[in-house]
Amino acid sequence: xxxxxxxxxxxxxxxxxxxxxxxxxxxxxxxxxxxxxxxxxxxxxxxxxxxxxxxxxxxxxxxxxxxxxxxxxxxxxxxxxxxxxxxxxxxxxxxxxxxxxxxxxxxxxxxxxxxxxxxxxxxxxxxxxxxxxxxxxxxxxxxxxxxxxxxxxxxxxxxxxxxxxxxxxxxxxxxxxxxxxxxxxxxxxxxxxxxxxxxxxxxxxxxxxxxxxxxxxxxxxxxxxxxxxxxxxxxxxxxxxxxxxxxxxxxxxxxxxxxxxxxxxxxxxxxxxxxxxxxxxxxxxxxxxxxxxxxxxxxxxxxxxxxxxxxxxxxxxxxxxxxxxxxxxxxxxxxxxxxxxxxxxxxxxxxxxxxxxxxxxxxxxxxxxxxxxxxxxxxxxxxxxxxxxxxxxxxxxxxxxxxxxxxxxxxxxxxxxxxxxxxxxxxxxxxxxxxxxxxxxxxxx
Numbered sequence: 016x017x018x019x020x021x022x023x024x025x026x027x028x029x030x031x032x033x034x035x036x037x038x039x040x041x042x043x044x045x046x047x048x049x050x051x052x053x054x055x056x057x058x059x060x061x062x063x064x065x066x067x068x069x070x071x072x073x074x075x076x077x078x079x080x081x082x083x084x085x086x087x088x089x090x091x092x093x094x095x096x097x098x099x100x101x102x103x104x105x106x107x108x109x110x111x112x113x114x115x116x117x118x119x120x121x122x123x124x125x126x127x128x129x130x131x132x133x134x135x136x137x138x139x140x141x142x143x144x145x146x147x148x149x150x151x152x153x154x155x156x157x158x159x160x161x162x163x164x165x166x167x168x169x170x171x172x173x174x175x176x177x178x179x180x181x182x183x184x185x186x187x188x189x190x191x192x193x194x195x196x197x198x199x200x201x202x203x204x205x206x207x208x209x210x211x212x213x214x215x216x217x218x219x220x221x222x223x224x225x226x227x228x229x230x231x232x233x234x235x236x237x238x239x240x241x242x243x244x245x246x247x248x249x250x251x252x253x254x255x256x257x258x259x260x261x262x263x264x265x266x267x268x269x270x271x272x273x274x275x276x277x278x279x280x281x282x283x284x285x286x287x288x289x290x291x292x293x294x295x296x297x298x299x300x301x302x303x304x305x306x307x308x309x310x311x312x313x314x315x316x317x318x319x320x321x322x323x324x325x326x327x328x329x330x331x332x333x334x335x336x337x338x339x340x341x342x343x344x345x346x347x348x349x350x351x352x353x354x355x356x357x358x359x360x361x362x363x364x365x366x367x368x369x370x371x372x373x374x375x376x377x378x379x380x381x382x383x384x385x386x387x388x389x390x391x392x393x394x395x396x397x398x399x400x401x402x403x404x405x406x407x408x409x410x411x412x413x414x415x416x417x418x419x420x421x422x423x424x425x426x427x428x429x430x431x432x433x434x435x436x437x438x439x440x441x442x443x444x445x446x447x448x449x450x451x452x453x454x455x456x457x458x459x460x
Contacts, residue, residue: 022374029375032347036379039343042336043383043432044390050329051391051420051428057325059418061318073149073307077282077294079110080303102277106300110282113296115289120144121277123256126270129167129177129232131206134197136177138249140167142256147281150245155202155236158252165208165232165259168250169201171240193240201234208232210263211270225265333435336383340439344376348443372444373437380436384429388420391428395420 029036081102102121111119123142128135145157150168158166177197178184186192209227238245260267260274267274282304284293290308297304358368395418 022378026378029378032343032350035343035346039336039339039379040383040386042339043333043380043435044387046329046333046336046435047384047387047428047432048391048394049332050326050431051388051424052394052418053325053329054322054424055391055395055418055420057318057322058421058424061314062419063417073283074287074311075284075290076147076149077284077290077297077304077306079280079282079297080278080305102280102302103275106302107277107280109300110280110297113282113293115285115293116282117285118144118146118283120147120281120283121253122279122281123253123260123272123274123277125210125251125256125259125272126212128209128212129206130208131177131197131201131204132199133179133181134177134199135180137212138167138169138173138176140249140251140256142251142253143281144253147283148245148250150236150250151239151241151243152236153239155234158235158250158255163231164205165230165251165255166235167208167232168236168238169234170248170250171238171246173247173249174201174237201237204233206232206234210259211266225263225269227263227266230259333431337435337439340376340379340436341443343379344372344440344443345446347375348372348446369444373440376440376443377433377436380433380439381429383436384432387432388425388428391420391425 079102104121107119107121110116120143125140125142126137127140128137148157148168150157153171155168158168172193174197175192175195179197184195186195208230211224211227240246257274260272282293282297284290287308290306294304294306399417
């Protein structure tokens with residue numbers, strides 16, 4: 016019997032028992048849909064996370080803290096604005112000598128107040144070397160050397176700090192607050208700048224803070240509102256910041272600002288592959304180092320756990336369908352004992368009989384797999400939202416639920432479905448080959 020004859024014979028056998036075949040195929044369809052969607056959701060979530068990190072984080076950057084600083088940004092009441100206990104210029108010089116390091120920049124956190132026309136606002140400015148920054152600008156560009164005029168970069172979401180105190184805006188939604196922008200030409204308006212917060216008038220009996228010198232300032236650029244760090248902070252050249260601190264020592268001391276020691280230092284590495292090596296060297300200096308690459312590794316571990324759980328769900332579904340295929344094939348064999356006896360009497364070989372039933376079981380897997388994959392693509396079309404943060408089965412999507420099914424996943428799911436069909440048909444096919452021809456024909460009535 017030729018292979019094509021086996022296939023035709025198998026299809027005929029399945030069509031004779033269409034209802035049973037349909038229910039068995041349905042089990043495979045459900046199992047295939049579970050596997051494809053579960054894996055597709057998990058993979059798409061991780062791809063969104065990775066894309067978000069690539070767009071909003073500089074993956075070649077390392078943030079260094081002294082062991083005593085606690086990491087991250089501390090409030091003034093905890094450690095003093097800009098104050099630190101362990102990182103100084105000597106430490107910075109040591110970091111600059113490390114292999115694979117391109118730029119090392121201390122970070123000074125400097126509070127200042129800007130006034131322009133009827134607007135005023137207080138900003139918490141990060142003072143760094145411009146070479147360390149990787150900013151996307153909505154307008155303008157990096158801070159410029161303008162001599163006596165202090166140059167600043169304002170974060171896109173920081174614009175909401177610049178308000179008219181006599182007519183403050185009222186926001187009815189978070190989106191409205193995010194889109195706020197003062198009604199002035201920021202890039203072409205010279206502003207008055209003072210160090211420190213705008214405390215207003217001192218209360219009776221309270222000591223007023225030391226007065227700041229007044230400076231002329233200009234905004235050289237405004238960053239995009241892209242949810243990166245650059246959108247939430249304002250920036251100034253650290254050399255300018257040190258000059259301002261030196262000219263306002265009493266006020267700097269009042270605010271706990273020290274230009275000689277730092278809460279954090281940022282390092283720009285020459286290549287992402289060298290980030291971990293540089294972090295190891297930094298830790299040898301009794302400093303603590305953090306990098307966005309660590310978050311990616313943590314997310315990879317979390318995704319691996321989620322994928323394992325999702326695979327277990329899909330595996331259980333396919334296991335149930337495998338039992339269904341085995342049950343269907345075994346029932347078919349019992350009902351077709353006379354046919355099997357005739358096959359053996361007319362000289363059909365054992366391997367051909369075995370192949371016939373394996374083709375039937377694999378056909379169930381193939382049909383269920385193909386339909387299941389098709390349904391998965393249809394479901395994806397309906398569940399994709401494409402915008403806004405969302406959550407599905409405990410899996411977080413950063414920019415809307417946009418699930419994609421890669422080709423390799425479809426092919427793998429199809430192979431698994433066919434494999435389940437073949438494995439489920441092995442025992443029934445073996446039973447068919449062991450039947451005695453005379454016994455099979457005698458018991459067929």
